[in-house]
Amino acid sequence: MEKIRYKIYSSYLKNKYKEKVYRIPINLPVTCPNRDGNLGKGGCTFCADVGTGFESLSNSMTVKNQLEQNIEYIGKKYKAKKFIAYFQNFTNTYLPISEFEAFIKDSIREDVVEVSISTRPDAINKSYLDVLKEIKIREGVEITIELGLQSINHKTLKKINRGHTLAEFIEAVNLIKTYDFEVVAHMILNLPYDDEDDVIEGAKILSALKVDGVKLHSLYIVKNTVMGDDYLKGELDLKDVSDYVKKTALFLGYLNPQIVIHRIVGRAPKEDSLFCNYGISWWKIRDMIEEYMDEQEIVQGSYFNYLGGSALKKLNNL
Template identity: 40%
Template sequence: MNTQKLYYTLNEFLKEKFGEKVKKIPLDAGLTCPNRDGTKGLGGCIYCDPKGSGTGLYIEGKSLNEQLRYFLELFKKKNFKKFVAYFQSFSNTYAPLEKLKELYDIVFMDPSIVGLAIGTRPDCIDENVVNLLKTYQEKGYYLWIELGLQSIYNETLKLINRGHTFEDFLKAYHLLKENDIPVVVHIIFGLPKETKEMMMETVKTLAKLKIDGIKFHALYIPKGSKMEEMYLKGEYKPLEMEEYVELVALALTYLPPSTVIHRVCSEAKEEDILAPTWVSKKMEVINLLRKFMSERNLYQGKNYQP
């Protein structure tokens, strides 16, 4: 990456890899997670949207095939020719292997799908899942796994009812990396009781691991989530946009220039959340981040220490 650029975007990475623009297709496979179905807990994390983090199309009755056809038609009209299928909602390695293979195989029925991205939890990765994932790599598809970590602090993970530990994350991360499977890590800024120093320590720890990619999220309160009551009682105050932008800008300076920045802010519809409403203004956040970094001569890798 040219360090004169503010940060290394996913669009830039995919264009370098495939020689043209590549579009991600968000998919909802109708899966759940062990922190929702009673295996580890019920209701999920305290900020979990009852519909999941994705499109919610499965709940609306759209099959995986229908979702795929819909988005392919939509994006091909916008002149995209290559696509990565992104299993987004809930934990997409949390099902019997036969079921997972059936779901993943569906997306490759269209030759324009060149890659597979799978969002999941660290405690839903094992050797059997990894062996299945490797079969897609062997067929020549580009693959990455997105692991929801959120924080390296176990006290925070317990507080947000995450249902796994940082050690669980490390175990899954190393298993994937030992098998040459790229890993994108999700973290959240603004978690209850976390200080700026704690948030930066999470980033610095991931920088030492030389993670392949990262997604930054601001904590927001979906309607119907466990955080709703906490927020309405005045027990939690979300970050302001300016606070969040400053945190992300600083975090980017600690990351290796090679780490792909898949996302710099959360994305939510204003009607689905209580606060902070600025997370529904994605481009406004991105523009403010770029302005902040440019004015202060900040860029990805500036403070990175190998």
């Protein structure tokens, strides 16, 4: 029997939908309020001109055509029958409500069991959530909201020009939870401005907020970005791969064991990157993390003993 070190997303989906489910990326013609001057300019210091849409189809294609083309390929290759429509790139709620609703409706097909929407915590409000609730009830699809956080350190958030603080993230999670949608948080564990305490506190905060999933990214540095310029000037302390391995194991150790791990290592195309995964294949880093967890006898939730008045219980030997 395979050892369960952490709650793996693919296994979670198979248990939920009773068969393998594949995510299909959808690329909308949308930008980000932190790029166009509404909140800021230039976006996050690590963000490329294409956002995270390296492997997406062109946003000039309709949602229906993107889904049809990708599902035809994935369906044949993996004999898949169920899919998640994943609105992946940039800030997908940064659209007029009518346009947003039309795009989401265009993603509904008989074989789409879930719609996942990636956005910023400061770009969420009741109007968008009301639209999604109506679609969920009418179409019978699950709804997941993915929120970029990256770090809980306010100085780091300012340094990377996120354009929001931890407060907006907390407020967004609490609001989304009232709609009974799943919430997934994105975190970068090896930002050069964060230490192990930041990583541990991040796991604690996400556990306290009862997020449903976490997507972990190892930092990749893309060409023609502010962080890329800093990297070329030798101004970033990136440490080595063992630092990421240890931080990831610590994060998982402090994380609520019920939270689903959607990803444990990030990646980007080699031709677009100045730095990515220390020049090591992502799956090798995953194996290194799992080997380290075994050596240190860490599993997800090993140190999950800090909520529900745990400190007082220890004090009183309760």
